[in-house]
Amino acid sequence: xxIARWLRRLILAxxxxxxxxxxxxxxxxxxxxxxxxxxxxxxxGKKAVIGRIAxxxxxxxxxxxxxxxxxxxxxxxxxxxxxxxxxNRGRNWTLADALxxxxxxxxxxxxxxxxxINNSLRNELTSVLSVLxxxxxDPASRLAAARALRGKVDExxxxxxxxxxxxxxxxxxxxxxxxxxxxxxxxxxxxxQAVATLSGSLNSEARAALRNATASDDPVLAQAATRxxxxxxxxxxxxRAAETLYFGLSLGSVLVLAAIGLAITFGVMxxxxxxxxxxxxxxxYTTWGMQQLLPGQPGLALILAIPAGFLxxxxxxxxxxxxxxxxxxGRPLETLLATFGVSLILQQLVRTVISPLNRTVVxxxxxxxxVMINEALSLTLNRMVVIGFALVVFxxxxxxxxxxxxxxxxxxxxxxxxxxxxxxxxxxxVDILTFGLGSGVAGLAGVALSQITNVGPNLGQSYxxxxxxxxxxxxxxxxxxxxxxxxxxxxxxxxLEPWAGAVLAKILVLVFIxxxxxxxxxxxxxxxxxxxxx
Amino acid sequence: MWLxxxxxxxxTQVFLGVLFAALIAVxxxxxxxxxxxxxxxxxxxxxxxxxxxxxxxxxxxVDLVWGYLGIxxxxxxxxxxxxxxAMGMYLMRQIGDRGVYGDPVLPDFMVFLNWQxxxxxxxxFDMAWFAFLMVLLAPGLLALVFGFLAFRSRVTGVYLSxxxxxxxxALMLAFFRNEMGFGGNNGLTDxxxxxxxxxxxxxxxxxxxxxxxxxxxxxxxxxxxxxVSKLGRxxxxxxxxxxRARFLGYRVERVxxxxxxxxxxxxxxxxxxxxxxxxxxxxxxFSPLFSIxxxxxxxxxxxxxxxxxxxxxxxxxxAKTVFTGxxxxxxxxxxxxxxxxxxxxxxxxxxxxxxxxRAAAGPREATA
Numbered sequence: 001x002x003i004a005r006w007l008r009r010l011i012l013a014x015x016x017x018x019x020x021x022x023x024x025x026x027x028x029x030x031x032x033x034x035x036x037x038x039x040x041x042x043x044x045g046k047k048a049v050i051g052r053i054a055x056x057x058x059x060x061x062x063x064x065x066x067x068x069x070x071x072x073x074x075x076x077x078x079x080x081x082x083x084x085x086x087x088n089r090g091r092n093w094t095l096a097d098a099l100x101x102x103x104x105x106x107x108x109x110x111x112x113x114x115x116x117i118n119n120s121l122r123n124e125l126t127s128v129l130s131v132l133x134x135x136x137x138d139p140a141s142r143l144a145a146a147r148a149l150r151g152k153v154d155e156x157x158x159x160x161x162x163x164x165x166x167x168x169x170x171x172x173x174x175x176x177x178x179x180x181x182x183x184x185x186x187x188x189x190x191x192x193q194a195v196a197t198l199s200g201s202l203n204s205e206a207r208a209a210l211r212n213a214t215a216s217d218d219p220v221l222a223q224a225a226t227r228x229x230x231x232x233x234x235x236x237x238x239x240r241a242a243e244t245l246y247f248g249l250s251l252g253s254v255l256v257l258a259a260i261g262l263a264i265t266f267g268v269m270x271x272x273x274x275x276x277x278x279x280x281x282x283x284x285y286t287t288w289g290m291q292q293l294l295p296g297q298p299g300l301a302l303i304l305a306i307p308a309g310f311l312x313x314x315x316x317x318x319x320x321x322x323x324x325x326x327x328x329x330g331r332p333l334e335t336l337l338a339t340f341g342v343s344l345i346l347q348q349l350v351r352t353v354i355s356p357l358n359r360t361v362v363x364x365x366x367x368x369x370x371v372m373i374n375e376a377l378s379l380t381l382n383r384m385v386v387i388g389f390a391l392v393v394f395x396x397x398x399x400x401x402x403x404x405x406x407x408x409x410x411x412x413x414x415x416x417x418x419x420x421x422x423x424x425x426x427x428x429x430v431d432i433l434t435f436g437l438g439s440g441v442a443g444l445a446g447v448a449l450s451q452i453t454n455v456g457p458n459l460g461q462s463y464x465x466x467x468x469x470x471x472x473x474x475x476x477x478x479x480x481x482x483x484x485x486x487x488x489x490x491x492x493x494x495x496l497e498p499w500a501g502a503v504l505a506k507i508l509v510l511v512f513i514x515x516x517x518x519x520x521x522x523x524x525x526x527x528x529x530x531x532x533x534x
Numbered sequence: 535m536w537l538x539x540x541x542x543x544x545x546t547q548v549f550l551g552v553l554f555a556a557l558i559a560v561x562x563x564x565x566x567x568x569x570x571x572x573x574x575x576x577x578x579x580x581x582x583x584x585x586x587x588x589x590x591x592x593x594x595x596v597d598l599v600w601g602y603l604g605i606x607x608x609x610x611x612x613x614x615x616x617x618x619x620a621m622g623m624y625l626m627r628q629i630g631d632r633g634v635y636g637d638p639v640l641p642d643f644m645v646f647l648n649w650q651x652x653x654x655x656x657x658x659f660d661m662a663w664f665a666f667l668m669v670l671l672a673p674g675l676l677a678l679v680f681g682f683l684a685f686r687s688r689v690t691g692v693y694l695s696x697x698x699x700x701x702x703x704a705l706m707l708a709f710f711r712n713e714m715g716f717g718g719n720n721g722l723t724d725x726x727x728x729x730x731x732x733x734x735x736x737x738x739x740x741x742x743x744x745x746x747x748x749x750x751x752x753x754x755x756x757x758x759x760x761x762v763s764k765l766g767r768x769x770x771x772x773x774x775x776x777x778r779a780r781f782l783g784y785r786v787e788r789v790x791x792x793x794x795x796x797x798x799x800x801x802x803x804x805x806x807x808x809x810x811x812x813x814x815x816x817x818x819x820f821s822p823l824f825s826i827x828x829x830x831x832x833x834x835x836x837x838x839x840x841x842x843x844x845x846x847x848x849x850x851x852x853a854k855t856v857f858t859g860x861x862x863x864x865x866x867x868x869x870x871x872x873x874x875x876x877x878x879x880x881x882x883x884x885x886x887x888x889x890x891x892r893a894a895a896g897p898r899e900a901t902a
Binding site: 331 | 606693870
């Protein structure tokens with residue numbers, strides 16, 4: 001027992017050492033010798049040399065062999081130096097040293113003696129090259145190479161694969177190689193055992209091989225393949241459900257971001273701010289402006305846009321509060337109209353000052369791309385960041401409302417203004433700060449939205465109705481309700497989309513909310529107790 | 535009779551007098567003046583004025599629910615557009631085989647979409663009486679169902695406003711879809727004639743203008759009759775103290791529902807008269823912006839006066855025509871500014887200013 005363990009450790013240690021050795025380059029003299037052999041042997045001899053080069057473990061080997069396959073590996077007649085042709089246009093060719101990689105500039109093409117190759121060698125090279133990556137020290141590139149092999153395995157490779165698999169240490173790569181081999185066996189040899197290996201695979205090549213196998217003459221194979229396909233379909237369905245859920249959460253988090261500021265101004269303060277959407281737009285334009293100020297650094301600009309967007313929107317919100325809303329206290333319908341006027345003015349202002357056209361906001365590198373969970377499911381990174389951002393903003397707001405003096409004062413003023421003032425709270429100051437906070441959060445929503453939709457003058461308008469729906473659905477004055485309402489509405493929308501279409505899904509959601517409000521006029525989580533009065 | 539009661543009122547008499555005088559004046563100037571005279575009113579202007587009168591009727595409908603019932607509807611554009619679509623469907627069927635594709639039954643856009651048969655809801659619209667009935671019934675039914683649900687569960691105030699806005703927004707999205715069978719994005723257009731009269735002739739245009747004027751007069755009288763009746767006083771009671779009205783034993787939701795449906799029907803009539811004059815109806819009439827614009831006409835004119843709504847609609851739309859002609863960019867600034875200034879500085883609108891003047895001149899007339 002203990003010996004077995006000791007042995008296993010020894011093997012593991014060896015396996016760990018192999019990549020370390022592989023990074024080393026073979027001595028230049030050896031390399032020179034290998035290349036000379038390649039240049040001077042017969043075509044039959046070259047085949048053996050290719051094998052030696054590939055087996056040398058030299059990290060430059062790939063480059064040599066690729067150049068060789070492209071007719072770009074050459075020797076200078078004058079010096080005997082091996083070079084790689086970078087450009088073979090015109091009379092002078094651009095070269096680089098094959099051993100050191102140093103650029104050699106342009107050399108007359110008469111001096112360049114290309115190493116000759118034929119088609120059978122080329123075929124050999126393609127299979128050697130694909131295996132070469134499998135020996136790379138980097139597990140990620142080994143995995144990519146192994147995945148690329150699926151469906152492309154030929155007879156020669158199939159013989160070599162079991163050996164490669166035995167050497168392979170990373171389980172993911174091992175599995176990919178196993179699948180590649182199994183695809184070959186199912187497709188070419190009708191191997192029933194191999195079907196079992198494929199039954200968990202999400203790869204499209206594997207599915208194609210199984211689908212072909214279902215039509216096979218061998219009833220055992222056909223039945224096994226059908227069963228395997230069914231299992232795969234099941235798995236795919238699960239993945240699709242996960243993807244829909246992800247899109248739903250992503251849409252939902254956008255809704256939460258757009259609505260959470262409104263939940264403060266409308267829900268807590270009771271002020272209807274129809275210009276809320278335009279505050280979101282201001283946040284998005286701040287991001288754009290930041291990126292104009294810091295060209296070439298979209299990531300930094302985006303980070304800076306977070307406080308800047310908050311400030312711009314908060315100041316704009318406070319200006320609206322001071323000039324318009326405070327004069328309309330206690331007249332909610334008039335507030336609605338006046339702030340709608342403000343929203344029209346802000347929209348037109350952006351159209352006139354900046355442009356009526358959409359602006360492009362650059363997505364920084366660390367936010368683009370996607371995370372691959374498995375082959376049927378990959379999650380885009382920018383949406384993931386937005387989901388995270390929405391949750392952070394929500395948590396921050398929650399903290400402010402529950403744990404700070406401001407939050408306490410806000411709750412006091414909303415519940416009983418006169419009494420709060422009698423207790424020494426300066427209600428006007430609380431109004432300004434609360435409205436600024438809600439507006440600032442709208443600005444944050446704008447910064448996030450700039451990463452996933454177009455930034456244009458109509459940006460805010462398209463979110464205002466949705467935002468109000470979310471707040472009303474969740475229950476006015478309840479931040480948790482807003483979070484739950486936003487996420488669930490987003491998910492419902494995404495669930496409906498596949499069979500109803502995007503527009504109809506939106507209509508259905510609106511109708512659903514309208515009906516829901518009839519049933520529960522105060523939303524999912526109605527306020528209770530004193531806060532419910534007034 | 536309850537309908538004729540407002541005719542004995544001084545304010546109604548003045549309103550109707552001014553309205554009919556204007557109608558006659560425009561007709562006379564259009565028909566009698568030579569074309570090169572400065573006083574000549576062109577057919578274009580007649581149609582434009584007709585359009586304003588449609589808006590005025592719509593504003594009266596909104597004022598009825600907002601001013602007297604306290605319900606700020608941000609979705610009256612939906613009722614207007616539904617009436618317009620009912621009329622548009624009738625006009626489409628009147629085109630017959632004169633369309634681009636020459637199909638005797640199917641409108642052009644359906645041929646374009648490769649539809650083989652008329653959808654069931656398009657049947658009957660070739661008959662004028664049915665279409666005109668639908669002008670009243672389509673918005674009326676929507677208002678009935680929507681109002682029944684909303685008022686029964688006591689959704690009021692801001693919530694109701696936002697829901698009405700969502701309603702018109704949802705309808706806009708729906709009508710934008712080609713599959714709905716209402717022409718999608720482009721809506722209904724290319725109308726040829728109405729009741730056998732060619733829509734492009736000046737005489738038909740003048741006729742439509744006069745019809746709109748008369749419809750406005752009738753709509754105004756109906757609203758006024760409701761307002762001065764017991765029902766009207768009850769609706770004001772619901773507006774000012776809903777809970778108290780309910781405790782006194784009145785069925786508040788029934789009052790609200792009745793007035794809301796009447797108002798929606800009036801809006802539908804306004805839409806139906808609007809469509810043949812502008813020659814097109816498309817989903818943009820459902821846009822929340824349009825509905826909220828109507829409210830600002832009423833706010834500018836002064837709510838709960840009815841005639842104020844008419845003044846506001848005419849003024850704002852005249853300003854819109856002028857602005858969009860001269861300074862297209864400035865119109866939204868002006869409209870936005872109007873929203874803010876009216877609500878902050880003129881809470882009772884122009885009518886409020888007029889009333890204050892009169893109150894200052896002689897206290898006895900102030901209650902008229």
